[in-house]
Amino acid sequence: MELGEKALRAIAEKALRAARGDQVEAVVIARNDSLTRFANAAIHQNVSSRVIDLRVRVVKGKRVATLATDRIDEEGIRAVAEQASALCAIVPENPDFGGLPEPAPIPSAPSAFVDGTARATPRDRALAVKQVCDAARGKGLRAAGFVSTNVQELAVASSLGIWAYGPQTTCEVQVAAIGDAGSAFGQRVSTDFATLDVRAASDEAIRKALLAQGPRDLAPGDHEVVLEPYAVYDIVGFLCGQLTGLAVEEGRSFVGGRLGQQVTGPVTIVDDPFDRAGLPRAFDFEGRPSQALTLIDTGVARAIVYDSATARRAGARPTGHALPANAFMPAAPMHRRLEAGTRSRDELIKDCRRGVLVTRFWYTRWVHQLRTIVTGMTRDGTFAIVDGEIAYPVKNFRFTQSYHEALQGVRGIGSELSLLVAGEAFGLQAISARVPALHLASFTFTGATQY
Amino acid sequence: MRRDTEHALVKNARIESVDREASFGFGVRAIADGAWGFAASQVTTAAEADRVAALAVEIARASALTKIADVRLSPVKPAQATYASPMRVDPFALSFDERIGLMIAAEAKLREQKGVRTTRAVYDIWREEKLFRSSEGADIAQTLTEVGGGIAAEATGDGELQIRSYPDGVRCQNQAGWEFLTDWDLVGNAPRVAEEAVALLSAKACPRDTRTTVILAGNQLSLQCHESCGHPIELDRALGSEAAFAGTSFLTPDRRGSFRYGSDQINIRIDSTSRGGLGTFAYDDEGVPASEGWAIDHGIFVGYLMSRESSAALGLTSNGTMRADGWARVPIIRMTNVSVMPGSAGTLDDLISDTDQGILMDTNRSWSIDDRRLNFQFGTEIGWEIRKGKRGAMLRNPTYTGITPEFWGSCDAVCSESEWVMWGTPNCGKGQPGQSAHTGHGAAPARFRDVRVGVIA
Structure with a gap:
């Protein structure tokens, strides 16, 4: 259940009143998260938690301190505000700090809140899980994964007059269908539990798992690939992490000094906080209005995103992409979309004479940030494509590949977009993406595993 | 908490x-109708405790809708x-x-x-x-x-x-x-x-896609141990509980006691009593006392990290490894201190002197491993050529890759106790919803033969 704007405003205003500084910001994140996890075709972890976090940022001249608490009674709010004020008085000055952002009109965005999701019960989630487990068992497979329902409310207030509030619901199903010699994966995300297509995720995983049994060896090397949206999500995630003011400032972004230049093949990546089919939100975590941006336009680097501090250092304007105040990822594109193409998934496979179909990536990590080289594994459904058809399952590969260079060889873009979300970060669910399947000319597999 | x-x-x-952050709250884990439920709250009133406890039971009863067998726990003596x-x-x-x-x-x-x-x-x-x-x-x-x-x-x-x-x-x-x-x-x-x-x-680039001897500094060996030994000895993974996310393990129960994980040089200890380790405590979050034992004994896989429930499945008792990341998370099996014990190769300088040709790699920069913990690839911040027993030219962008039991099987020397340091990993991710654990890993430099290095596109 949600707390509502009035309750969050009361918390924020108490913090603003209790703090002593030239400027004060209060961010309230209220979450009610429930997740029903299953493995070996039975629920083994089933959890629900209600958490309200209050983050208070106090500014005195060039001195800044941030304190957070989840103790949201009168004493807890007063204590965090007073302690932030006391700490702010003794921290050394940050000569680059330019003050908290000024208020600006916040546009309207489509609602991301569905009451039915907020009211989903443990039994509702368990019945969804049972549907998945029964379907897998019926095909001689074991099922693992989760069904979750989440309510998240965000409020930002500042002594400069900022007030912003937005509620959001999400629900998600992830399914791994597992046989004795192979597995496959399906995932769906929605704001509305009533329309969460549990059956589609389950059917996708089961159908593919039946094809995935008994994988063969296929030699690593450069292969043409068709990537399902789950794998594309990873590529978009790594690249968007580099499309920020901080990444450029630190010299680790592939678009540093290259805005206006061709950096990928003909793909377009936008950040669209107003996308009704995504998880829309009208403001960022500094209470600045959200802004839709085209980051890469048909392969040409066009824009990067800023919070107020990185924008000031770059001599740019904040773009409404601030995360909760932190030093390591202060801003990010949070509503990512790789624009759809014209080919169905089956057509992408048909267009590939000889290649590899990848369901998803696993444990992806930077090898060389500036060149966007990432290593990782394939997982849960990797297949050889021969003459435009899925021919046989293959053992999982390790890849070591520059992600933006991989996109230079785009041969086809899927016509359907999948909404996918990242796990929780900073105690909240802030980042989502809508991505299609992709057909790429070459992907470098540098090794293989034993299954 | x-x-x-x-x-x-x-x-x-x-x-x-x-x-600064301050967090205060409580969680309730309950078994009802033979299944688990968990609920948590930050409101520490009696009424909220009643609500949360009732919710944990309601959730447990919902879990029972898919139950195959009742939850069974190995015994533990309740401690005060x-x-x-x-x-x-x-x-x-x-x-x-x-x-x-x-x-x-x-x-x-x-x-x-x-x-x-x-x-x-x-x-x-x-x-x-x-x-x-x-x-x-x-x-x-x-x-x-x-x-x-x-x-x-x-x-x-x-x-x-x-x-x-x-x-x-x-x-x-x-x-x-x-x-x-x-x-x-x-x-x-x-x-x-x-x-x-x-x-x-x-600096020179790391030689490209070749095989050579590698010496790993202690801080890199600690992460190698974390990823390729600490995770696969988690019994919840081996039993399939993490199959959809963190993954499973090549160290299946039938391999316990007989599978050759590494060379005779490799002794890896599970020890939640080690001074300084991030996995040190008196009792885990199921009330099981801290313990010490072997995971790998002279290269043979012998022991898991276990909970009360998972140990009962093997007819064993828990060695106390259940920990929760804060009050809002359910306890799950986590590494305690999983450490590569020192060998007899002397100091790092002694080991370099004893090495005719190879690469010394120091301080992790990149890490990745498959979901059964077999195929891994790591990169380090820096490397140095080793030629005729001397540390030579600096190397940039060093990487190495391998298959876990083959790699540990190629270890022919581990430095002595004087080089052994209790390192820590304060950000080990596992579980859904995500949890971040603090784990300890003691390690000294060690040498591995015939390792594939220089994997970069």
Whole structure:
């Protein structure tokens, strides 16, 4: 259940009143998260938690301190505000700090809140899980994964007059269908539990798992690939992490000094906080209005995103992409979309004479940030494509590949977009993406595993 | 459970952030109708406790809709105890000036090196106070204090971004007091760290896609152990509980006691009593006492990290590895301290002298491993050629890859106890919803033969 704007405003205003500084910001994140996890075709972890976090940022001249608490009674709010004020008085000055952002009109965005999701019960989630487990068992497979329902409310207030509030619901199903010699994966995300297509995720995983049994060896090397949206999500995630003011400032972004230049093949990546089919939100975590941006336009680097501090250092304007105040990822594109193409998934496979179909990536990590080289594994459904058809399952590969260079060889873009979300970060669910399947000319597999 | 943390970052001559967090709440784990439920809240009133307990039971009953068999737990004697981790200098009792002063001094030293682009000095102090009570009669209060941090310098040029850090990224952490950071001498090591970051820009590239002998520094071996031994010995993975996310394990129950995991040189210990380790405590979050035992004994896989439920499935008892990341998370099996025990190869210099040709790799920069923990690939910040027993030219962008039992099977030397350090991983991700655990890994430098290196596109 949600707390509502009035309750969050009361918390924020108490913090603003209790703090002593030239400027004060209060961010309230209220979450009610429930997740029903299953493995070996039975629920083994089933959890629900209600958490309200209050983050208070106090500014005195060039001195800044941030304190957070989840103790949201009168004493807890007063204590965090007073302690932030006391700490702010003794921290050394940050000569680059330019003050908290000024208020600006916040546009309207489509609602991301569905009451039915907020009211989903443990039994509702368990019945969804049972549907998945029964379907897998019926095909001689074991099922693992989760069904979750989440309510998240965000409020930002500042002594400069900022007030912003937005509620959001999400629900998600992830399914791994597992046989004795192979597995496959399906995932769906929605704001509305009533329309969460549990059956589609389950059917996708089961159908593919039946094809995935008994994988063969296929030699690593450069292969043409068709990537399902789950794998594309990873590529978009790594690249968007580099499309920020901080990444450029630190010299680790592939678009540093290259805005206006061709950096990928003909793909377009936008950040669209107003996308009704995504998880829309009208403001960022500094209470600045959200802004839709085209980051890469048909392969040409066009824009990067800023919070107020990185924008000031770059001599740019904040773009409404601030995360909760932190030093390591202060801003990010949070509503990512790789624009759809014209080919169905089956057509992408048909267009590939000889290649590899990848369901998803696993444990992806930077090898060389500036060149966007990432290593990782394939997982849960990797297949050889021969003459435009899925021919046989293959053992999982390790890849070591520059992600933006991989996109230079785009041969086809899927016509359907999948909404996918990242796990929780900073105690909240802030980042989502809508991505299609992709057909790429070459992907470098540098090794293989034993299954 | 109450958790207090403070994180500070000094970057490029400015105080980039000072963050403190305080968290306080409770969680209830219940078995009803033979199945598990868990609920948690930050509102610590009697009425809320009633609501949360009832919700945990309601959730458990919903879980029972898919039940195949009732939950069965191995026995544990309910304990009544208190415990506080040892430290010399309480970090929370120091003045803020004392804490930040060390970072300002170290970061300033980094900046004296011409050519560095980004400099950082970081500390984290962390304290958790938790009370565990069970309907079986346990009543256990524990206070754990940790300190961590480090320094890092980055240099850029000619399409390269190079980083050097000390002691192990900026996240080297122990269960200790503030003395942990002062003992590492961050200020004294800063000039070398910055100089190496700049020198890496013009260093030779790691030889491309070839096989050679590799010596891993202790901090890199600790992460190698974490990823390729610590995770696969988690019994929940081996039994399939993490199959959809963290993955399973090539160390299946039928392999316990007979599977050759590594060479005779490899002895890996599970020990939640090690001083300083991030996995040290008196009791885990099921009330099971801390313990010590072998995971790998002279190369043979012999032991798992277990919970009460998973151990019962094998007819064993728990060795106390269940931990929750805060009050809002359910306990799951986590590494405690999983350490590669020292060998007899002497010092690192002795080991280099004993090596005709190879590469020394130091301090992790990149890490990845498959979901059964077989195929891995790591990169380190820096490498050095070894030729005829001498440390030679610096190498940039070193990487190595392999298959876990083949790799550990190729180990022919582990340095002696004088080189052994209790390293820590304060950010081990697992579980859904996500949980971040603090785990300890003692390690000394070790040598591996015929390793594939230089994998980069």
